[in-house]
Amino acid sequence: MHFERFIGQRSEPVVNAVEKEAVRTFAEAIADPNPLYVDEKAARMSWYGGLIAPPTFPRIFDYGEVEGIGSPGQGFIHGEHRIRYERPLFVGEEVRCYAEVKDYYEKEGREGVLGFLISERVGETSEGERIFAMLDTAVLTPGMRENLGL
Amino acid sequence: MSGEKPAWRVGDEIDERTLPPVTSSQLVRYAEASGDHNPIHTSARAAEEAGLSGVIAHGMLTAAAMGLPFSPYLEHGYVKELKVRFSGMVYLGDELSVGGSATGAVETAEGRLYDFEVHARKGEDVVASGTASFVVFE
Numbered sequence: 001m002h003f004e005r006f007i008g009q010r011s012e013p014v015v016n017a018v019e020k021e022a023v024r025t026f027a028e029a030i031a032d033p034n035p036l037y038v039d040e041k042a043a044r045m046s047w048y049g050g051l052i053a054p055p056t057f058p059r060i061f062d063y064g065e066v067e068g069i070g071s072p073g074q075g076f077i078h079g080e081h082r083i084r085y086e087r088p089l090f091v092g093e094e095v096r097c098y099a100e101v102k103d104y105y106e107k108e109g110r111e112g113v114l115g116f117l118i119s120e121r122v123g124e125t126s127e128g129e130r131i132f133a134m135l136d137t138a139v140l141t142p143g144m145r146e147n148l149g150l
Numbered sequence: 151m152s153g154e155k156p157a158w159r160v161g162d163e164i165d166e167r168t169l170p171p172v173t174s175s176q177l178v179r180y181a182e183a184s185g186d187h188n189p190i191h192t193s194a195r196a197a198e199e200a201g202l203s204g205v206i207a208h209g210m211l212t213a214a215a216m217g218l219p220f221s222p223y224l225e226h227g228y229v230k231e232l233k234v235r236f237s238g239m240v241y242l243g244d245e246l247s248v249g250g251s252a253t254g255a256v257e258t259a260e261g262r263l264y265d266f267e268v269h270a271r272k273g274e275d276v277v278a279s280g281t282a283s284f285v286v287f288e
Contacts, residue, residue, distance in 0.1 A: 025183045028183070029176075029184070029211075030215070031215075032214070032217075032221050034221050036225065046225050047225065052224075055214075055217045056217060059184060059210050060183070060185050078208075078209035078210070078236055079235070079236060080234065080235045081209065081210065081213050081233075081236075082231070082233040083232050084230065085229070085231070141201075
């Protein structure tokens with residue numbers, strides 16, 4: 001499998017709901033039960049006017065599959081993560097999500113050739129307005145490359 | 151939550167916090183909450199088969215921990231950007247300290263945007279580092 005040929009490939013968008021219970025469970029799992037994530041009353045009286053999601057929450061969404069490689073980077077080692085918001089993400093809203101393969105390159109490491117797969121994951125409103133974008137670097141160890149027949 | 155609107159000067163540190171040691175029940179909980187069911191985070195055997203010396207924590211759990219120091223200021227603004235490079239493994243029992251310091255600020259349409267360097271370390275050993283931006287509403 002040659003990852004280079006997937007560069008520029010994008011998944012079919014999937015609509016995800018920001019569910020109140022999912023946000024609560026996530027906030028508890030990261031040990032950050034901030035009232036603005038879990039307490040509807042406190043959130044309603046805040047600047048936001050409602051519950052919001054923690055910064056790293058969008059990782060849980062379904063971004064669809066890029067034909068041939070599924071969810072880009074899944075099962076590899078997580079090298080880098082970046083998320084940038086255009087605005088806060090609110091509980092109760094629907095987010096249209098997709099993934100795109102941005103780049104693939106290889107580098108000589110101490111124990112062999114390492115592969116680096118860069119993928120972007122975007123969340124937008126149903127009108128196509130961007131809410132956030134994530135950029136992830138997944139690392140393929142020499143062993144993983146071998147298993148994939150690279 | 152802190153009542154006062156925050157303001158940071160270059161070099162100001164955000165309160166570093168040391169988290170409880172990583173436990174397997176915490177990783178199971180995060181796997182369920184996040185949907186990341188890679189077995190290297192929950193099964194010692196799977197971790198060893200992958201060439202690791204034991205179960206490791208999810209990278210995104212460390213990234214989430216690096217956002218924790220901003221949580222007390224959430225009523226005044228939010229994390230606009232978080233950029234994390236994972237450089238070391240986090241094993242069961244590891245105690246992470248997360249913190250950072252302000253590196254600059256600019257005015258934006260949303261409010262004043264502060265930049266920080268952020269890190270997660272176990273002892274002197276940095277396991278993740280990067281930058282965060284936090285916008286404080288006008």
